[in-house]
Amino acid sequence: MADSDAKRQTELLVAVRDSRDRTAFSQLFDHFAPRLKAMLVRSNMNQAQADDILQDVMLTIWRKAHLFDPARAGASAWIYRVARNRMIDIVRKERRAIPPELYDDAVEPEKQSADLGQAQEAQLLRAALERLPENQRAMIERAYLGELTHQEINRDTGLPVGTIKSRIRLGLEKLRHDLKDLRKP
Amino acid sequence: MSTIHHHIDDTSLASFAAGQLSYPYAIVVASHLAMCPSCRQTHASHMGVGGAVLDTLPEAEVSHDVKSGVMGMLDDTPADPPAARLAPALYPGPLSMFFGETGPKWRNIGLATKQSILWEGDEGSVRLLHIPAGKPVPEHGHSGPEYTLVLKGNYQANGEVFGVGDLEIADDDTDHTPTAGPEEPCICLAATNAPLRFRSRVVSMIQPLLKI
Numbered sequence: 001m002a003d004s005d006a007k008r009q010t011e012l013l014v015a016v017r018d019s020r021d022r023t024a025f026s027q028l029f030d031h032f033a034p035r036l037k038a039m040l041v042r043s044n045m046n047q048a049q050a051d052d053i054l055q056d057v058m059l060t061i062w063r064k065a066h067l068f069d070p071a072r073a074g075a076s077a078w079i080y081r082v083a084r085n086r087m088i089d090i091v092r093k094e095r096r097a098i099p100p101e102l103y104d105d106a107v108e109p110e111k112q113s114a115d116l117g118q119a120q121e122a123q124l125l126r127a128a129l130e131r132l133p134e135n136q137r138a139m140i141e142r143a144y145l146g147e148l149t150h151q152e153i154n155r156d157t158g159l160p161v162g163t164i165k166s167r168i169r170l171g172l173e174k175l176r177h178d179l180k181d182l183r184k185p
Numbered sequence: 186m187s188t189i190h191h192h193i194d195d196t197s198l199a200s201f202a203a204g205q206l207s208y209p210y211a212i213v214v215a216s217h218l219a220m221c222p223s224c225r226q227t228h229a230s231h232m233g234v235g236g237a238v239l240d241t242l243p244e245a246e247v248s249h250d251v252k253s254g255v256m257g258m259l260d261d262t263p264a265d266p267p268a269a270r271l272a273p274a275l276y277p278g279p280l281s282m283f284f285g286e287t288g289p290k291w292r293n294i295g296l297a298t299k300q301s302i303l304w305e306g307d308e309g310s311v312r313l314l315h316i317p318a319g320k321p322v323p324e325h326g327h328s329g330p331e332y333t334l335v336l337k338g339n340y341q342a343n344g345e346v347f348g349v350g351d352l353e354i355a356d357d358d359t360d361h362t363p364t365a366g367p368e369e370p371c372i373c374l375a376a377t378n379a380p381l382r383f384r385s386r387v388v389s390m391i392q393p394l395l396k397i
Contacts (some may be wrong), residue, residue, distance in 0.1 A: 034244030063265045076236030088204045125237040144238045
């Protein structure tokens with residue numbers, strides 16, 4: 001596999017963490033902001049709302065970068081989590097967020113950690129996701145984008161809830177299986 | 186700490202990961218994650234899938250104004266201070282937002298059992314229960330699943346023992362009578378998506394007053 005995007009993104013996020021590097025942040029913005037915006041628009045927001053929340057999420061990444069530990073999560077997984085928590089938080093309005101760092105042992109990562117362990121995993125996962133049959137991939141996307149509950153997917157697609165659940169389960173199993181294959185040297 | 190035997194089921198964890206679990210249940214799941222390394226690992230792999238999904242989404246257009254707005258705010262946006270852990274050691278981190286270092290405020294609900302309501306609203310309720318050693322929780326059924334996490338001691342329900350860190354998800358058709366173990370009082374965190382229906386008539390009559 002070519003020098004991976006996932007590794008590059010993780011290095012950028014580590015640069016933001018360790019030296020509040022604005023150039024690195026700007027590059028992360030260029031990669032993730034259009035995708036985060038797509039995620040926001042897909043949860044039924046209009047452009048103006050999506051832009052507001054996008055700004056908030058990007059600033060949250062800037063505020064929380066010191067909690068990023070590449071040994072525990074790839075950049076995309078970490079950003080996904082920060083974005084989802086922030087979205088739920090904003091949508092719920094009240095002070096009802098579950099602070100992510102609290103269920104992460106509230107331990108700050110060791111500075112200058114060079115262990116990019118999860119970046120390679122993230123790259124493999126991306127490849128495996130792209131190889132899934134289209135219907136399984138679509139279900140996984142909708143479930144993880146939190147667009148919809150299973151009932152809502154049912155209403156949209158006319159598929160019974162049991163079928164949706166089994167497609168998601170099959171998709172996840174195939175992902176795990178592919179990951180095992182990809183990890184083999 | 187004793188070994189954890191009862192974990193979060195896949196569906197609940199996946200819903201939690203996608204932000205789809207209702208608030209009371211999410212509090213209990215987050216608390217279990219704080220206590221359980223193996224579920225934390227599973228949760229991390231869900232975040233990995235979420236990240237891969239995010240990464241492979243087709244890009245939406247982001248205007249230059251949005252980016253320059255964010256870049257212009259960086260200098261005025263300091264890093265968050267480290268999260269202070271306030272709650273006494275017995276309570277997992279996510280509960281810190283409900284009470285400080287003095288711990289929860291308990292209220293007697295009869296039979297020497299105490300409770301502390303942490304949150305209640307239209308999505309249900311989350312509370313702590315303090316059950317004396319060897320005593321049952323007042324008998325009740327649920328009008329939805331009940332998530333219970335043991336924080337101290339243990340209890341027995343339906344022939345199974347639930348110890349520290351164990352999570353029980355009881356269906357709405359379960360009429361279970363949890364009984365605290367004989368050695369020490371049991372403290373647990375319980376969430377429902379609706380008010381509990383207690384069976385004893387006296388308890389039913391005063392239920393609205395006690396908010397149990």
